[in-house]
Amino acid sequence: MDWGNILELSLRELIGVQAIVFALAAIGINVQFGYTGLLNFGQAAFAAVGGYGIAVIVTTYDMSFWLGLVVGVVGAIILALLLGIPTLRLRADYLAIVTIAASEIVRLVGRSASGRDIFGGSDGITGFSRAFYDLNPFTEPFSFGPFEFRERVLWVLVVGWSLVAICTLVVWLLMRSPWGRVLKGIREDEDAVRSLGKNVYAYKMQSLVIGGVIGALAGIVYSLFQGAMQPDVYATNFTFFAYAILILGGAATVFGPVLGAAIMWFSFQFIDLALRGAIQQDYIPSWLMDSNDVGAVRFMLTGVVLVLLLVFRPQGILGDRREIALDAR
Amino acid sequence: MxxxxxxxxxxxxxxxxxxxxxxxxxxxxxxxxxxxxxxxxxxxxxxxxxxxxxxxxxxxxxxxxxxxxxxxxxxxxxxxxxxxxxxxxxxxxxxxxxxxxxxxxxxxxxxxxxxxxxxxxxxxLSKLTVIENMRLGATGQRGESFWRALLPFTWRSQEDAITGRAEELLTRFKLDAKRDDFAGSxxxxxxxxxxxxxxxxxxxxxxxxxxxxxxxxxxxxxxxxxxxxxxxxxxxxxxxxxxxxxxxxxxxxxxxxxxxxxxxxxxxxxxxxxxxRVIDAYLGAHHDQSLAELEQEFETGALTAEAEAELAGTDAPVAAETSGETKDGR
CATH class of the missing domain: 3.40.50.300 (P-loop containing nucleotide triphosphate hydrolases)
Structure with a gap:
């Protein structure tokens, strides 16, 4: 087994596009769930709206890329308002139910046959990323030690990680401000915050909108990288991956989602390659598993790791143990 | 006491x-x-x-x-x-x-x-510190609007004033030693x-x-x-x-x-x-009667009449007045 190669390929995933996309999605959920206590189980819908915004505007309607960006973000704001207006006055679980349904609605409308002319059906939409790659200032591949990135990937990585950095900075600024304090208060007990003269409904709405917009950025980055907008990428497991990443990194921590995403995709790749290598070398007998099983076993192992983490470090990697201890009182 | x-x-x-x-x-x-x-x-x-x-x-x-x-x-x-x-x-x-x-x-x-x-x-608010709980109470905070929250210099001075007021109150309520503890503790x-x-x-x-x-x-x-x-x-x-x-x-x-x-x-x-009327509200109209007495009343029908009167929507005070005599037994 070529451990050097395995490690190299895994480290590429550590800073790869998947990590960026899920870091963004998890930052959005962190604002909503980690800080405000809103159970948004429809982050995939926000990402899909972002992706469709660009794809539909550029490919279907042949308009400018920048307008597509704006439409993607504004679409996410509208979706947040649509979901929030009826549910944010109710108990927390109503938002969870509505968002999980909305995320499936967005995906199913996107892949429906009747909307094929606009959304491209289940094949999705392609051919909208040219304007983005035309902006690419990198003309040659970039080498760093054993790593080499082609200019296209490099451009996505630079833009993606800049977005992650900006979003993290914004969350950091917000959460140390009085505004963030109100959100954390709402997470603990919204009636108490109400009794202190804060418009809880407005704050929850702002939180939902901001988290949703960051989720839309995740969808935008992913569809630009793929050069295609495919509805089935944004099924509910997209959302639950983002949740797993957030809990792994530590909810209600500024860097938790970023660290969680990097570690998650690194270990995914590492487990995958290590298992494949071991099967090839017959370290793992073929009656136990063959290379077709690797994909499934990788998820099983990830699940085991998450369970162990929740047992021994429920606050996540960066979380504060004392906060979790309070729940047990 | x-x-x-x-x-x-x-x-x-x-x-x-x-x-x-x-x-x-x-x-x-x-x-x-x-x-x-x-x-x-x-x-x-x-x-x-x-x-x-x-x-x-x-x-x-x-x-x-x-x-x-x-x-x-x-x-x-x-x-x-x-x-x-x-x-x-x-x-x-x-x-x-x-x-x-x-x-x-x-x-x-x-x-x-x-x-x-x-x-x-x-x-x-358990996972907020005591001082953060206090600061949350202040109204009219500039930093509680989304855009200004991103610009700390717009709310920093107000935050200091709020913190000062919060600390005074904490001292008065003898919670100043707990200032930085989680409220949940x-x-x-x-x-x-x-x-x-x-x-x-x-x-x-x-x-x-x-x-x-x-x-x-x-x-x-x-x-x-x-x-x-x-x-x-x-x-x-x-x-x-x-x-x-x-x-x-x-x-x-x-x-x-x-x-x-x-x-x-x-x-x-x-x-x-x-x-x-207050005593009755707290203890019930028949609180100082023995059960034997009540049973006697029940047998003579007085209690049933009273209950019926109450059910018919007669004001509670009226029922209370009649029971005033039971106080003599004390």
Whole structure:
């Protein structure tokens, strides 16, 4: 087994596009769930709206890329308002139910046959990323030690990680401000915050909108990288991956989602390659598993790791143990 | 309690004397008019299915006084509180605070108007530190708007001022040592204190305390009572719910008794507590009769007649009057 190669390929995933996309999605959920206590189980819908915004505007309607960006973000704001207006006055679980349904609605409308002319059906939409790659200032591949990135990937990585950095900075600024304090208060007990003269409904709405917009950025980055907008990428497991990443990194921590995403995709790749290598070398007998099983076993192992983490470090990697201890009182 | 004898004369301060004097000429009857009411409620009704939980015809709360709202469990005190503060909506009725109608006003606007409440089950924000809990209480914070939150220099100076005020209050409530602890790590009594101090950060005119003494270590109740009477010294009006009459006696200037959703009696603590209607509401009309006596009454049919009269909707006080004679047996 070529451990050097395995490690190299895994480290590429550590800073790869998947990590960026899920870091963004998890930052959005962190604002909503980690800080405000809103159970948004429809982050995939926000990402899909972002992706469709660009794809539909550029490919279907042949308009400018920048307008597509704006439409993607504004679409996410509208979706947040649509979901929030009826549910944010109710108990927390109503938002969870509505968002999980909305995320499936967005995906199913996107892949429906009747909307094929606009959304491209289940094949999705392609051919909208040219304007983005035309902006690419990198003309040659970039080498760093054993790593080499082609200019296209490099451009996505630079833009993606800049977005992650900006979003993290914004969350950091917000959460140390009085505004963030109100959100954390709402997470603990919204009636108490109400009794202190804060418009809880407005704050929850702002939180939902901001988290949703960051989720839309995740969808935008992913569809630009793929050069295609495919509805089935944004099924509910997209959302639950983002949740797993957030809990792994530590909810209600500024860097938790970023660290969680990097570690998650690194270990995914590492487990995958290590298992494949071991099967090839017959370290793992073929009656136990063959290379077709690797994909499934990788998820099983990830699940085991998450369970162990929740047992021994429920606050996540960066979380504060004392906060979790309070729940047990 | 022996401590009471020393405390009572000391607590008869100018503010208390003023409050007692202002209420001296108020008739001792339900719905009595006060000389300077801060809160006036009319015909407030709240149904839960077939149950009429609150049915208050008229109630006024005197400015600058400590008014206690007492009554047995299930009398509708907390529901009435929720209605007044906007946490629950009445089926009908109107009420005004400082002359301004608060009907249909959401809770956060009620608080901003200067009427702040606490909760029976303490709502300390566990994962916020004590000082953050306090800061949250301040109103009109510039940094609480989204865009300005991103620019710390726009709210930093205000934040410092708020922190200063919060620290003063913490010292007064003897919580300054806990400043940076999570609120969730405080004891039950400390949480009550924190909640009260946090409510004061809103700078209210009327403080509404829902059972401030419930679930608190008896050793701490005296100190809590002192804090409550201190609120009056600082010019605030206090309305508090309590079901234990003894707690009320020491500090309240005026007592409103509720039973089965209605205001049964009003008056200064001593007058109210000897009111037979109040005693009946608490202990039941037949509380000091032996079962044998009741059985006898039951056999003669007197009790059945009385029960029927009550079911027919006769006023509770009438039934109470008839039972007044049983007091002779004491």
């Amino acid at each position: 022996p401590a009471d004898d020393q405390r009572t004369p000391a607590s008869l301060t100018a503010k208390r004397e003023a409050a007692v004097a202002a209420l001296a000429d108020v008739p001792r009857e339900p719905g009595a008019k006060k000389p300077d009411p801060i809160l006036v409620a009319d015909d407030v009704k709240r149904h839960f299915g077939g149950l009429l939980a609150v049915d208050v015809e008229h109630v006024e709360v005197q400015r600058g006084s400590i008014t206690a709202l007492i009554g047995p469990n299930g009398a509708g005190k907390t529901t009435f509180f929720n209605l007044l503060t906007g946490f629950d909506r009445p089926n009908s009725g109107s009420w005004s605070f400082n002359g301004r109608s608060l009907h249909g006003t959401p809770p956060f606007k009620v608080a901003r108007a200067g009427m702040v409440r606490t909760f029976q089950l303490t709502k300390a 405080l004891s039950g009594g400390q949480r009550k204190l924190l909640e009260m101090a946090r409510a004061l950060m809103v700078e209210p005119e009327l403080v509404m305390l829902d059972e401030p003494m419930a679930g608190v270590n008896p050793a701490l109740t005296q100190s809590l009572l002192e804090h409550v009477s201190n609120l009056r010294e600082q010019g605030m009006t206090v309305l508090f719910v309590e079901h234990d009459m003894d707690m009320v006696r020491d500090i309240a200037d005026w007592v409103i008794v509720m039973g089965q959703g209605k205001v049964l009696a009003e008056g200064p603590p001593d007058a109210v507590m000897s009111d037979p």
